[in-house]
Amino acid sequence: MDEYLAAIRGRRDEIMARVDAALERAGRAPGSVQVMAVSKTVDVPQVLAAIEAGYRLFGENRPQELVRKLAALGEVEGLPDVRFDMIGNLQTNKINAVLGRAARIHSVSSLHLAEAISSRAERRLAAGELASAQPVLIEVNISGEASKSGFTADELRAAFPRLSELHGIRLQGLMTMAPRGDKSIARATFRGLRELRDELAAAYPACDLSELSCGMSEDFEAAILEGSTLVRLGRVVFNPAFELE
Numbered sequence: 001m002d003e004y005l006a007a008i009r010g011r012r013d014e015i016m017a018r019v020d021a022a023l024e025r026a027g028r029a030p031g032s033v034q035v036m037a038v039s040k041t042v043d044v045p046q047v048l049a050a051i052e053a054g055y056r057l058f059g060e061n062r063p064q065e066l067v068r069k070l071a072a073l074g075e076v077e078g079l080p081d082v083r084f085d086m087i088g089n090l091q092t093n094k095i096n097a098v099l100g101r102a103a104r105i106h107s108v109s110s111l112h113l114a115e116a117i118s119s120r121a122e123r124r125l126a127a128g129e130l131a132s133a134q135p136v137l138i139e140v141n142i143s144g145e146a147s148k149s150g151f152t153a154d155e156l157r158a159a160f161p162r163l164s165e166l167h168g169i170r171l172q173g174l175m176t177m178a179p180r181g182d183k184s185i186a187r188a189t190f191r192g193l194r195e196l197r198d199e200l201a202a203a204y205p206a207c208d209l210s211e212l213s214c215g216m217s218e219d220f221e222a223a224i225l226e227g228s229t230l231v232r233l234g235r236v237v238f239n240p241a242f243e244l245e
């Protein structure tokens, strides 16, 4: 594990240098993007190494894994505060497992899901079992690929009045995934997310839409150039063999 720790420490330094350079190129403030370590493909020892290397925000795409890893870390003494966010497809029958445990749910991909999260959260708030409304991001399918989940831009425009009045959730921004492979398409996707956010923020000034969760191992620099405030990095963090271009 020492060798692994050394490898992901070195990798973290490289990632942070690239994040800083992209922020500077974009004329953005240092530190204005959070780096999430997506731990869905690794187990607790690798997460512990990542904590030691300096990561404090983790992402999981399956509720059971998020619950299991949080419970395992809860047994370890002397750990700094770490957060886990839910970033994957969430079925309504799994909402209760992640409510209050996931610091934030990035993958609210339909009005039905938003309403289900909100009503369960309101019930738990009323019972004193939840401290505050569940922070969420709205997942948008900017590229329009049929295989991707999330609101299309038009669906989100139509649903927004209703979304903005759900009391059990606290909107914080938007999330998207770019198509794999083509850098210029990825960048256009991130730009589309930002433009949609700007449009909604102007139309609903009372809503907080400050977060843009976008950018993964292959395209995080393009995402930062287009305004990402949170990059979700899996392979580049945890797999020392992943080649950073």
Ligand SMILES: *Cc1c(COP(=O)(O)O)cnc(C)c1O
Binding pocket: 038, 040, 061, 087, 088, 177, 216, 217, 218, 232, 233, 234, 235, 236
């Ligand atoms: C797996 C995953 C990531 C990280 O992907 P990498 O390409 O390994 O960086 C980011 N976001 C979501 C939603 C994921 O499922």
